[in-house]
Amino acid sequence: MSGQDARAASKAVPEAGALRGIWLTRGKDGRLTAYVPGDGGLRRWTESRPGGPGWGAPDVVPAPPLTHLSVTQNAEAYVHFVGRRERTAADGAVTVDIVHAIQYQTGRPPSAWHPLGTPHKEDHRGGSLGAPVAVVSRPGELHIVVRDGNGGMRLLREKPGGKWGVWGVLHGKHIKGDPAVVALDSGCVTVLAATDEGALHWEQAEPSGRWGGSERLGVTLTPGSPAALETAPGRVTYYGTDPSGAAVAYRADTGTVPLGGAPGGGAPAVIRTVLDGLDCTVLAHRGANGCAIVGVGVTEKEGDGVWWSDTGMPCLTTPALIHDARGRMVMAVTGADGVPRVARQTDGPGLSFEQWREL
Secondary structure (H helix, E strand, C coil): CCHHHHHHHHCCCCCCCCCCCCEEEECCCCCEEEEEEECCEEEEEEECCCCCCCECCCEEEECCCEEEEEEEECCCCCEEEEEEEEEECCCCCEEEEEEEEEECCCCCCCCCCEEEECCCCCHHHHCCCCCCEEEECCCCCEEEEEECCCCCEEEEEECCCCCECCCEEECCCCEEEEEEEEECCCCCEEEEEEECCEEEEEEECCCCCCECCCEEECCCCCCCCCEEEEEECCEEEEEEECCCCCEEEEECCCEEEEEECCECCCCCEEEEEEECCEEEEEEEEEECCCEEEEEEEECCCHHHCCEEEEEEEECCCCCEEEECCCCCEEEEEECCCCCEEEEEECCCCCCCECCCEEC
16 A cells, blocks of 8 residues: 555545444554554554554555454454444345454454354344454354344354354343453353343353353443453453443442443443552543543452543544553544544553554
8 A cells, every 4th residue: 555545544434334443452473453444444553563652554454344343362362353244235135244354463464254144044133133242262262242133142153273153042132232241261251231121141151161041130231331351260340331321340249339430332441450569450431521531440449449531532432452562551542533543651650641642
């Protein structure tokens, strides 16, 4: 791609209703990559060297027209792209399926996008299929979890050898919004989804094993707001927005804890990090004012307080959080202009970020 073409692509903004968001990954070589939807697929920026601060010129990862995308990595740092694709036939009928591609090395072209079908045999139900959420378990299985057109939850798994299973059922009903899915250090995967009656939870009994029935948790979260993080071995903390619009955390042993902040919709980004010798949890969401808001608290001690700061940087969707090759946190956002911006953690005490860098 020429420099002029790259600059033009970097200013492209997806059409209304098209895929939106920003994703960050760290390759086996330690370099970070940022992905943002653009014309023809995903625009991709890669660090010039591990730890930055420089980034190379953007290129494009070809992709079909997607309405939603989930990005995850395995132990070898392979990047899995799992998307929801819509196609319109000549008669105007719209078909929906799930597609998958892999990027094996930083900056290299990905594989072709492979169709994975849907859990629906009836096309009219497929249009109500939710957004896929993908994680890779410690044994190396790619799990794709998606709300189906009947308000249930479906699961598709790929074994480490690349063989796909069939669409399975996680028993539950009246599911709303996207699920929160996390791969535990134990090798198991756990899922939470919002419903009108509360939240449903599923977990594997053993790595690569069967799934039990759904468990109703004592928390009500706004559909589309849940996020999940393993905050102690085998213990997950769920974050989201309650019906009043307030940010909360939930664990089975502690119940619901208010977090403060002013979320503006969607799920937060959440990550653990060490700050001043303390195990801390960092949350980032799009605030009610349209800017990226960051909160910090000691892990599993939310009741002692979460300290929020407004970055003042406008963002359209949830920010992305990741650690770079030096262990510093990097936050990325996109604004109304579709241009990604990143801020890197400084070396001082606490959590503070350098000035935003436009890619």
